[in-house]
Amino acid sequence: METKQSTLTVEQQKKLTMTGVSAVDAFSETGITLTVNGIRVQITGSHLKVLSFSEGSGNFAASGEIASVRYGAKGGFKKLFK
Numbered sequence: 181m182e183t184k185q186s187t188l189t190v191e192q193q194k195k196l197t198m199t200g201v202s203a204v205d206a207f208s209e210t211g212i213t214l215t216v217n218g219i220r221v222q223i224t225g226s227h228l229k230v231l232s233f234s235e236g237s238g239n240f241a242a243s244g245e246i247a248s249v250r251y252g253a254k255g256g257f258k259k260l261f262k
Contacts, residue, residue, distance in 0.1 A: 184238065186216050193246045196223060201240040204233050212242055220252035 186200030203215040207230050212223040228244035 184217060186238075188249065190246060190249070193225075194243060196242045196246055196249070198240045200238045201233065202235070202238060204230060204240070209244070214240065222248075222250045222252075224248045224250075 184200045186198065189197045191197075198214070198216070198221075200216050201214050202217070205213040205215055205220070207213070207228070209228055210224065210226060212228055212230065214221045214223070223242065223246060225247040226245045228242055228246070231241040231243055233240045
């Protein structure tokens, strides 16, 4: 499997953009689960909305009150920020 570069940008914990996303696995107002290079990424918060996702380019955008972003790892998730 080829690993593509992924970039994550969070603006004032209200807007999130990410590149290299291969799938949006689940979403609700309190959580979004993505797949990036075969790794699960969980975004939690409130009033979350998926603004856009392009499977072809891997570009993803969401808005809301972003509380945390966690990257999947063996034995659980690693928290990126509080």
